[in-house]
Amino acid sequence: MSSDILIKARDLSVHYPLSGGGLFGPKPVVKATEGVNIDIEKGSFFGLVGESGSGKTTLGRALLKAAPITRGTIEYNDGEAAYDVSKLDAKQLKDYRSRSQLIFQDPYAALSPRMTVRDIIAEPLEVMGLTSSREETDERVREIAQKCRLNLEHLRRFPHAFSGGQRQRISIARALVSRPQFVVADESVAALDVSIQADVLNLLKEIQQEMGVTFLFISHDLSVVAHVCDHIAVMYLGRLVETAPTRELFAAPRHPYTKALLSAIPSLDPDDRGKAQKLEGEIPSPTNPPPGCKFQTRCPNAIDKCRVDEPMLEHSSTGHEVACHRWEELMD
Amino acid sequence: MARLLDVENLTLQFDTDEGRITAVDDVSFTLEAGEVMGLVGESGSGKSVTAKSVMKLNPSNAHYGEKTKIKLHLEDGTVDIMSLKKPKELQVIRGGAISLIFQEPMASFAPAITIGDQMVEQLMIHTSMNAKQSKELSIEMLDRVGISDPSSRFKQYAFELSGGMRQRAMIAMALSTKPKLLIADEPTTALDVTIQAQVIDLMKDLVTEFGMGIVFITHDLGVIAQTADTVAVMYLGRIIEKGKVRDVIRNPAHPYTRGLLAALPSLDDLDTPLQAIPGDIPSPLERPAGCVFNTRCTEKVGDICMAQIPDFFNVSDGHSAACHLHNKGAAS
Incomplete structure (x- = not known):
């Protein structure tokens, strides 16, 4: 088995400064992600789940060095190149940009309306200087377009002529044309209709298997994540609260938040109404997080210890890690 | 149960720069009092415009088909909605017998007027209550939908409320006039799953209590399975x-x-690969x-x-x- 770790983040924190604050004392900050440890295996389809404001997008961007990293390290090693992503110099950053890519959520906003599809897909190659001639660029563009199930005649058209699913395939082709090792897909199917969504998910899965690309798949939709990912991390208010292999997480969730998230998915069975365990309240504002465990304000099982003492993600050899004081006693 | 709404042969076309397009084509359905009907479809299927037709809320470039009949049966007689023309006549249904909840709660409240003033305003227009009674009822409704500290929320602006809270306030406002028919256009789509579960529960409670008919528009079949009695699936109008x-x-x-x-x-089944419906939704x-x-x-x-x-x-x-x-x- 290849247990090569492509990305290994330790104590990764991203803090954004808030405007205002007193003349004295520290500037107030939003801790968008705080103390995250994450290992992403090479060739895996890694899912990152959480509600809005949980810091999943920030974490994804930090791993791409597209967000200001306040603290912590990110070791990247694809066998050809190895860096600490948090301390890249200009030359290394340029190289890292070609090895890591991002697919955006909204296929309507992500493509320039003034460029043809061919130019959109070719742009990364030209900007990074990865090809030496126009013929070579065209060759690469055609190759990746075919993989993403785009017709060659599509390449001459402008994005407005395409539907949401086709546009998302164009975004995917653009992200993959530089042959990256690591791709962050941030809510890449959230804007698509169900019948189209399945098609894009299958395409991403195919690419992962064929090209050996490692995906970080960010989504708020657990059922989507369950279908494509082999490993899942759950975030809440900037912290990782649980991470486990997909089957393990769905069969035996340990964190109360994960359990609540799973039971909140509306079941397709009309006779299964109202059985779900419902969470009270809402996610607190990250500018003013509660002390202790970040989930204690909504947790049905919180005790005094949870209100004072923040649980850490416990390391486990099975790969199923959870940050909760009481998970063991709550398991039965 | 008594018949509440008859929609017969609803056809709706829009004049656009690219020609006249058919958004809804010969749609008929009925709704009983106390019934929750789900209207499901993907983007562009015409589900929103169908529901808006019931309130004649479509823009001026809309053309209704000649055979279109929409009848609302109230205790004091039947209203022929297609024959209503003047704003004064339309007041009977808009905000009176029919209320509408939109998808985006941020966009449906005026940003510069407090939640409370907006709730009072519509009660003053549509009911015979005076300002004091309106205020009391509004605060009571905010309390009913699970907003804590309703009298101080009453004085706040939409931006001061979280997404879930705004949607609750929207529901409180829509129900305070005691409508006979509630049209809910994707009311939970913009919300996180745990909040969505709360809002769905709330809506179910309120149906039992107020006994109105609901047209529930969504693209999510799971939400329909959890809320609706009957369902109509739309595709391309x-x-x-x-x-x-x-x-x-x-x-x-x-x-x-x-x-x-x-x-x-x-x-329930993570092994079967997702099956996409081949092709894209054709342009209207x-x-x-x-x-x-x-x-x-x-x-x-x-x-x-x-x-x-x-x-x-x-x-x-x-x-x-x-x-x-x-x-x-x-x-x-």
């Missing part, structure tokens, strides 16, 4: 299947409904002749699908599908 929720979800009869259900990632400018689904259908009967618009055929009691597959008479 036509209803293609309707029936009780259980029948439609357990025994989908139209190939589109089947495809939609197969494309939905289910948590290129509506296919015959059955609107014929460009993507994998179960076509023959040339008749390309030539003739299928009638509704009964599959079981109260469950029908507009598909030639079910035309038992013609098969012989």
Whole structure:
């Protein structure tokens, strides 16, 4: 088995400064992600789940060095190149940009309306200087377009002529044309209709298997994540609260938040109404997080210890890690 | 149960720069008092404009078909909605007998007026209450929908409330006039799953308490399974299947409904790969002749699908599908 770790983040924190604050004392900050440890295996389809404001997008961007990293390290090693992503110099950053890519959520906003599809897909190659001639660029563009199930005649058209699913395939082709090792897909199917969504998910899965690309798949939709990912991390208010292999997480969730998230998915069975365990309240504002465990304000099982003492993600050899004081006693 | 709403042969076209497009094509359905009807479809299927037609809320470039009849049955007589023209006449339904909840709660409150003033304003217009009574009722409604500290929320602006809270306030406002018919246009789509579960629960409680009819528009079949009694599935401006929720979800009869259900990632079965419906939704400018689904259908009967618009055929009691597959008479 290849247990090569492509990305290994330790104590990764991203803090954004808030405007205002007193003349004295520290500037107030939003801790968008705080103390995250994450290992992403090479060739895996890694899912990152959480509600809005949980810091999943920030974490994804930090791993791409597209967000200001306040603290912590990110070791990247694809066998050809190895860096600490948090301390890249200009030359290394340029190289890292070609090895890591991002697919955006909204296929309507992500493509320039003034460029043809061919130019959109070719742009990364030209900007990074990865090809030496126009013929070579065209060759690469055609190759990746075919993989993403785009017709060659599509390449001459402008994005407005395409539907949401086709546009998302164009975004995917653009992200993959530089042959990256690591791709962050941030809510890449959230804007698509169900019948189209399945098609894009299958395409991403195919690419992962064929090209050996490692995906970080960010989504708020657990059922989507369950279908494509082999490993899942759950975030809440900037912290990782649980991470486990997909089957393990769905069969035996340990964190109360994960359990609540799973039971909140509306079941397709009309006779299964109202059985779900419902969470009270809402996610607190990250500018003013509660002390202790970040989930204690909504947790049905919180005790005094949870209100004072923040649980850490416990390391486990099975790969199923959870940050909760009481998970063991709550398991039965 | 008493009949509340009859929609017959609703056809709606819009004049656009690219020509006249058909958004809704010969749609008929009925709603009983106390019934929750789900209207499901993907983007562009015409579900929102269908619901807005019931309040005549479509823009001025909309043309209703000649045969269109929309009748609302109230205790003191039947209102022929198509015959209402002047704003004064339309007040009977808009905000009076019918309330509407939009998808985006941020966009549906005026940003510069407090939540409370907006709630009082509509009560003053639509009911005989004075300002003091209106205020009391508004605060009571805010309390009913689970907003803590309602009297101070009453004085706040929309931006001071979180997404889930805004949607609750919207529901409180929509229900305070005691409408007979509530149209909920994707009311939970912008919310996180745990908040969505809360809002769905709340809406179910309120239906039992107020006994109004609800048209619940969503693209999420899971939400429908959890809330609705009956469901109508729309595709490209036509209803293609309707029936009780259980029948439609357990025994989908139209190939589109089947495809939609197969494309939905289910948590019960992680092994079966997702099945996408082939192709894309055609542009409304290129509506296919015959059955609107014929460009993507994998179960076509023959040339008749390309030539003739299928009638509704009964599959079981109260469950029908507009598909030639079910035309038992013609098969012989």
